[in-house]
Amino acid sequence: EVPLLESGGGLVQPGGSLRLSCAASGFTFSSYAMTWVRQSPGKGLEWVASISGRGDVTEYADSVQGRFTISRDNSKNTVFLQMSSLRVEDTALYFCAKDSLLYVGRAYHSRWGQGTLVAVSS
């Protein structure tokens, strides 16, 4: 197994911000795109954002475009998700996943972390 360890989740008020981190190990981190996927309580899976291995290309779901920013630090084998203007509907378990390719898109998720819980509530 290739560990992916998320952190940074918590309780935040609507309109607030939060920064998630995902530390990777056991593979050549910069050779793979990384993705965040979320799962609302009792619901299915929703792709959120992806970043290429070099960090030069990003993609976002329409539901988070303009509010969330994905980034990575290849020197620290870590990918981040900066979340701003949070809404109640952003409440979910956020998974970090390793894509099967260097480039964004057209890739499946070959490994997943255990997730970090984000709760947006007043």
Next chain:
Amino acid sequence: EIVLTQSPDTLSVSPGERATLSCRASQSVSSNFLAWYQQKPGQAPRLLIHTASDRGTATPDRFSGSGSGTDFTLTINRVDPEDFAVYYCQQYGSSPRTFGQGTRLDFK
């Protein structure tokens, strides 16, 4: 956006039986870039199948995937007690990558 519809929502089987799960796409999935994931309660999803029919490196051979275009199937031959879980399909041939709503496999 490609919408994936899985059926049935819940499938009840006994250990040792065959389970057949369906995933239908609202439009053709490019290059048959269709994956299946298994998720057990309290756990992260795990890749089972990619490119419609290719098993992941740790996927037991009782799991098989088939289909093309808009209709895909995950078959579990001789269901094992550890297979009771929720199964999701995902298309990754077009942006945005989308998931089906899931099929719950439970014990009859």
